[in-house]
Amino acid sequence: MQTVLISIHLIVVLGLIAVVLLQRSEGGLGLGGGGGGGVSGFMTGRGQANALTRATAILAALFFATSMTLGVMAHRSAAPRSILDGAGNAQPAAQPNAGNLLDTLRQNQGGAQAPAAPAAPAAPAAPEAPQSR
Template identity: 75%
Template sequence: MQTVLIVVHLIIVLALIGVVLLQRSEGGLGLGGGGGGGVGGFMTGRGQANALTRATAILAALFFTTSMVLAILSHRSAAPKSILDTGAPQTSGQPAKQPTGADNLLDTLRQQQDRAPVTAPAQPAPAQPAVPEAPQSR
């Protein structure tokens, strides 16, 4: 249903673009060409303007209608979701810690740093020469 409505919507959009481009502009330089030779004498200037204006109004109404129906269909197909219903699974051994207003990232990092085991310092790296030695030519 939604796919068919999208195809109809796109056809209406293309027709609306075509009808708008065929209309005569205020300056008289529209693609329709006006009354005399634009469409090959198919309609007079006034008749052409009335038909194109009516077609534009009808296509615009159809465009807004299909847009609203597509919006309603997409809204109904999306099921309401709550983050409270799909919480992360809790481990059975540890109770979940509830965040409080006083907890922030800095406090959490300090607590983790306090819990970290103290290890012996690693052996220092061998001393580097103060001046790099360059090979000399002989």
């Protein structure tokens, strides 16, 4: 169903582009030719303006309708996501003396065990500033 609606949406978009480009330009370089030439044999003055305006309005309404329908369909097909849904499946907190990731992987593989917590580097007693000469 969604593929059919996307195809209809594409046809409406292409039709809307064509109708907008056929309208009389107010000074730009549209396909209407600025009113002088271009599509002069197709329709004349008022008839062309009324038909193209009406076609633009209908195609714009169809564009909005298909866009909204596609948005609703995409929203309904998406799985609901909530932070509360995953609360029961949360992993237990890591142990404070578990060490780093490499140690944990070695324990899981049955390899040699590294020390649990590496020693922290000693902090300098006072901040050091560069000396000028």
